[in-house]
Amino acid sequence: MDVGLFVVQFLNGLQLGILLFLLASGLTLTFGIMDFVNLAHGSFYMVGAFICASLTLATGSFIWGVVLAIPLITAVGFVTEWLVIRHLYRRDHLDHVLATFGLILVFDTSVQLIWGPAGIALPLPAWLNGQVTFPGGIVFPTFRLLIIATGLIIAAGLYILVNHTRLGMLIRAGASNRTMVGALGVDIKTLFSAVFALGAALAGIAGMLISPITEASIGMGNEIIITAFVVIIIGGIGSMKGAFLAALLVGLIDTLGRAFLDDLFKFVMTTNAAETAAPAVSAMLIYIMMAAILAVRPQGLFPPKVR
Amino acid sequence: MSERPAIRTARSVEGSVAQQRGFAGRFSLARRLTLVGLVVLAAVPVLAYLAGNTFWLDIFTRLTILSIAAVSLNLILGFGGLVSFGHAAFLGLGAYAVGIPVHHSINGGFDAIASTNGLFHIALAVGVSAAYALVTGAISLRTRGVYFIMITMAFGQMVFYAAVSISAYGGDDGLTIYERSSLPFISLDNPLALFAWCYGSLLAALFVVHRIVNSRFGVVIRGAKGNEERIGALGFDAYRYRLLAYVISGVMCGYAGALLGNFTTFISPAMMDWTRSGELLFMVILGGAGAVAGPVVGASVFLLLEEVMSRFTIYWHLPFGILLIGCVLFVRGGISGLLGQPAGRRDD
Amino acid sequence: MTDPVMRVRGLRKRFGGVCATDDVSLDVLVGETHAIIGPNGAGKTTLLSLLSGQLKPDGGSVIFNGRDVTRLPAHARAHVGIARSFQVTSVFADLTVHDNVALAVQAHHGHSFRLWHPVRKERSLREPAFELLRVMGLDDRADWIAGNLSHGERRQLELAMALAGAPKLLLLDEPMAGMGSDETARMIEILGSLDGQAMLLIEHDMDAVFTLADRISVLVSGRIIATGLPDHIRANEEVRRAYLGESV
Numbered sequence: 012m013d014v015g016l017f018v019v020q021f022l023n024g025l026q027l028g029i030l031l032f033l034l035a036s037g038l039t040l041t042f043g044i045m046d047f048v049n050l051a052h053g054s055f056y057m058v059g060a061f062i063c064a065s066l067t068l069a070t071g072s073f074i075w076g077v078v079l080a081i082p083l084i085t086a087v088g089f090v091t092e093w094l095v096i097r098h099l100y101r102r103d104h105l106d107h108v109l110a111t112f113g114l115i116l117v118f119d120t121s122v123q124l125i126w127g128p129a130g131i132a133l134p135l136p137a138w139l140n141g142q143v144t145f146p147g148g149i150v151f152p153t154f155r156l157l158i159i160a161t162g163l164i165i166a167a168g169l170y171i172l173v174n175h176t177r178l179g180m181l182i183r184a185g186a187s188n189r190t191m192v193g194a195l196g197v198d199i200k201t202l203f204s205a206v207f208a209l210g211a212a213l214a215g216i217a218g219m220l221i222s223p224i225t226e227a228s229i230g231m232g233n234e235i236i237i238t239a240f241v242v243i244i245i246g247g248i249g250s251m252k253g254a255f256l257a258a259l260l261v262g263l264i265d266t267l268g269r270a271f272l273d274d275l276f277k278f279v280m281t282t283n284a285a286e287t288a289a290p291a292v293s294a295m296l297i298y299i300m301m302a303a304i305l306a307v308r309p310q311g312l313f314p315p316k317v318r
Numbered sequence: 319m320s321e322r323p324a325i326r327t328a329r330s331v332e333g334s335v336a337q338q339r340g341f342a343g344r345f346s347l348a349r350r351l352t353l354v355g356l357v358v359l360a361a362v363p364v365l366a367y368l369a370g371n372t373f374w375l376d377i378f379t380r381l382t383i384l385s386i387a388a389v390s391l392n393l394i395l396g397f398g399g400l401v402s403f404g405h406a407a408f409l410g411l412g413a414y415a416v417g418i419p420v421h422h423s424i425n426g427g428f429d430a431i432a433s434t435n436g437l438f439h440i441a442l443a444v445g446v447s448a449a450y451a452l453v454t455g456a457i458s459l460r461t462r463g464v465y466f467i468m469i470t471m472a473f474g475q476m477v478f479y480a481a482v483s484i485s486a487y488g489g490d491d492g493l494t495i496y497e498r499s500s501l502p503f504i505s506l507d508n509p510l511a512l513f514a515w516c517y518g519s520l521l522a523a524l525f526v527v528h529r530i531v532n533s534r535f536g537v538v539i540r541g542a543k544g545n546e547e548r549i550g551a552l553g554f555d556a557y558r559y560r561l562l563a564y565v566i567s568g569v570m571c572g573y574a575g576a577l578l579g580n581f582t583t584f585i586s587p588a589m590m591d592w593t594r595s596g597e598l599l600f601m602v603i604l605g606g607a608g609a610v611a612g613p614v615v616g617a618s619v620f621l622l623l624e625e626v627m628s629r630f631t632i633y634w635h636l637p638f639g640i641l642l643i644g645c646v647l648f649v650r651g652g653i654s655g656l657l658g659q660p661a662g663r664r665d666d
Numbered sequence: 667m668t669d670p671v672m673r674v675r676g677l678r679k680r681f682g683g684v685c686a687t688d689d690v691s692l693d694v695l696v697g698e699t700h701a702i703i704g705p706n707g708a709g710k711t712t713l714l715s716l717l718s719g720q721l722k723p724d725g726g727s728v729i730f731n732g733r734d735v736t737r738l739p740a741h742a743r744a745h746v747g748i749a750r751s752f753q754v755t756s757v758f759a760d761l762t763v764h765d766n767v768a769l770a771v772q773a774h775h776g777h778s779f780r781l782w783h784p785v786r787k788e789r790s791l792r793e794p795a796f797e798l799l800r801v802m803g804l805d806d807r808a809d810w811i812a813g814n815l816s817h818g819e820r821r822q823l824e825l826a827m828a829l830a831g832a833p834k835l836l837l838l839d840e841p842m843a844g845m846g847s848d849e850t851a852r853m854i855e856i857l858g859s860l861d862g863q864a865m866l867l868i869e870h871d872m873d874a875v876f877t878l879a880d881r882i883s884v885l886v887s888g889r890i891i892a893t894g895l896p897d898h899i900r901a902n903e904e905v906r907r908a909y910l911g912e913s914v
Contacts, residue, residue, distance in 0.1 A: 048464050098647055104464045105401050109603065110646040112596045116639030124633055237475040237592060240468045248465065290483035298476035302457050305469065309460045534778040534785045537769055541758045547720065548756045552827065553744030553773035562779070 020270040028262025029162030033217035034239040035254040037210025043249030050111035053232025054118035059084040059215020060227035064131040088211025130228030247311030268293040382516040388601040388613030390570035396607030399543030404474025410590030412575020415443035417585035420495040436499030447572025455564035481587035492586025671864040677726035686712040688888035704885035718750040719743040747834030751824040759813030767795035770830030818849035
């Protein structure tokens with residue numbers, strides 16, 4: 012097996028993992044703090060991508076597109092929370108699921124109304140469009156490296172936020188004891204609003220980062236949201252650390268699986284069989300992994316100790 | 319029709335019997351309405367067809383098939399409290415259980431499975447669904463609440479992606495079949511016969527669910543839904559009962575899938591996308607989960623809305639979504655109230 | 667001297683930093699009504715849950731009629747003859763009163779993987795269930811939805827369900843909680859009439875405890891500080907200080 016190819020796919024896997032973490036972190040925060048299941052989280056991913064696309068085309072600069080889009084997607088998050096989400100905190104999880112399912116329909120059609128049914132391709136500036144050469148002659152796209160770097164910076168920021176700031180303390184406290192936090196004079200409503208908007212922003216950033224590669228399209232959120240769920244299930248719902256590790260794991264397994272499974276299979280079966288089975292099995296791989304982990308640990312790998 | 323001796327019925331005045339759910343709805347009014355509804359369900363399309371109009375027959379055939387799927391979901395959702403967000407997978411499995419054998423019998427390539435025999439298709443649909451339900455149920459049912467919802471969703475997507483990636487059967491583009499299952503005595507190529515088969519299946523499904531729900535097994539499942547700790551303290555291992563209910567539900571839905579494959583003759587992974595599972599959930603809930611025939615009402619309302627709204631605008635998902643959100647927000651007790659769960663946080 | 671129905675030795679349970687059950691040992695003798703009293707937060711419900719199987723201990727043992735049930739799951743303990751009621755009333759609110767008790771009878775009456783025959787037609791379940799309701803005085807509520815019963819009636823229903831399997835040991839968690847004086851008197855009467863039924867009873871109502879109990883154990887901060895006949899407990903210095911107060 013070609014080492015260079017492996018390294019490239021490994022990096023691709025990391026990149027996917029980082030993206031999944033950006034999505035999963037918001038999901039797990041929302042669930043951990045507000046006990047709220049948000050199916051429409053993928054919609055923020057999509058809307059973030061589209062807003063960024065429009066702004067990029069308008070300003071002619073991808074960087075400006077991202078910078079301007081972030082506050083906008085955060086605002087969308089705020090408004091969504093204010094209009095719909097906050098009325099559902101005390102409800103059953105099934106209500107959360109159904110209402111956010113309705114939200115997905117609303118977001119999908121709204122995007123279609125505003126931007127049309129086709130996807131939007133984002134142009135990248137030349138300096139981001141190139142490639143980086145590693146020792147050994149391994150070549151990797153610059154932009155994907157940027158995604159990895161950005162994601163790691165954001166992850167570090169989240170770590171500091173959750174573990175070393177007052178807001179983070181409130182976030183962790185809110186998860187374990189809502190009434191106490193309220194009694195301390197902290198405005199729970201604002202806290203929840205902020206957490207939800209933060210999650211929306213993170214999802215939006217993920218969408219912005221991926222759209223130059225895959226283009227902004229309707230339904231991009233619906234595809235990736237399930238993978239994000241798999242990540243937080245594996246990691247333990249409510250756990251940031253779990254989300255990070257599980258996201259990397261899922262990203263790597265999925266990417267490496269798709270790239271190398273048919274080669275692996277060819278060791279044990281005929282070429283024909285390998286080439287038919289491999290795509291199907293690699294598509295199912297992360298779910299099989301999820302099932303295996305759940306069979307042993309139904310609460311995930313790093314379930315949060317306080318709930 | 320009351321199973322209790324008259325002397326006690328006379329005393330059961332205080333509103334409690336009026337709230338009984340699950341035992342085939344409230345008294346005989348519900349029974350009579352259900353009967354009328356079922357008759358209309360058959361009469362309208364048949365009469366329209368005899369008058370030369372196939373449109374209604376098509377719609378009602380689709381309606382009966384989705385009703386069977388919704389009825390199967392209601393068994394574990396309305397009566398068992400298990401929110402499965404991956405039920406569309408069974409529809410897809412059942413449809414492919416028809417599509418793949420027919421495909422091979424026309425195009426060759428896999429003799430062991432090539433067949434246009436409808437009984438074989440049904441057996442295959444049932445078998446595959448049962449196996450899938452057993453494996454995924456055994457894992458999922460060890461979890462609760464939101465975990466269960468997400469895990470069933472994930473498993474459903476797993477099947478979806480598997481189907482997408484098997485290019486031999488069309489992958490994302492789907493699989494078109496040019497022959498329907500051949501069943502003894504009836505030809506499914508005749509749209510009236512196809513409808514009759516589907517309608518008869520719906521009646522059978524309703525009857526089966528009715529019997530199950532009122533049986534010893536059913537009352538354990540229903541008890542476990544409302545109070546799992548109590549059912550364990552009485553001596554019932556809820557996990558085993560739920561697993562069996564999940565398998566039965568999956569098999570019934572897989573059977574509906576086989577019907578769906580025959581009806582549409584175009585089988586694609588899109589049938590199993592998780593958003594389709596969401597639609598099934600809505601059908602159950604719109605119809606009032608916890609009543610055996612409720613999902614038929616829900617499916618009717620859902621499809622009716624879809625038909626009507628899509629004539630006005632291609633963007634009908636927008637008001638539809640708003641309607642759904644409104645339902646959840648404003649229906650008293652939330653939609654979970656309709657499910658017989660207390661409004662507000664449950665102990666997952 | 668016959669073996670105790672239940673023999674608990676060295677039972678321990680921790681929750682994070684809190685030791686809810688700290689080296690608890692006690693016996694429930696055949697036919698005795700054994701009361702557990704103690705201040706709030708003493709860990710009484712935790713202890714009961716360890717005995718009935720909803721919780722598993724960190725250490726120690728529970729022997730029931732000679733059989734080690736320490737790690738046996740709750741639903742299996744029901745089948746060896748342990749029945750329990752819960753502190754927060756726990757009935758099937760959506761089913762009728764009669765259905766509730768019939769379901770309890772059903773658990774001990776053959777298997778329940780029967781999917782076809784209507785359960786309401788099974789007289790072998792309905793009749794004993796109705797008899798239990800009659801004993802509890804709930805027979806005129808038989809067709810009510812359980813969720814519509816008053817609090818006291820629900821506790822009576824719970825007791826009826828617990829008795830449905832003719833248990834060898836009843837574990838009752840504050841059966842009189844939240845009841846008015848009439849209902850309490852009624853419950854005491856019913857419990858008193860259960861001759862020969864081994865019973866472990868958590869209660870705060872001291873009148874009830876001293877009326878019903880053959881022996882009393884006092885639980886404070888997860889430890890048993892005294893076990894004995896009611897008069898001995900009443901006179902015990904440590905108990906008086908910790909719980910009963912000098913005025914008793």
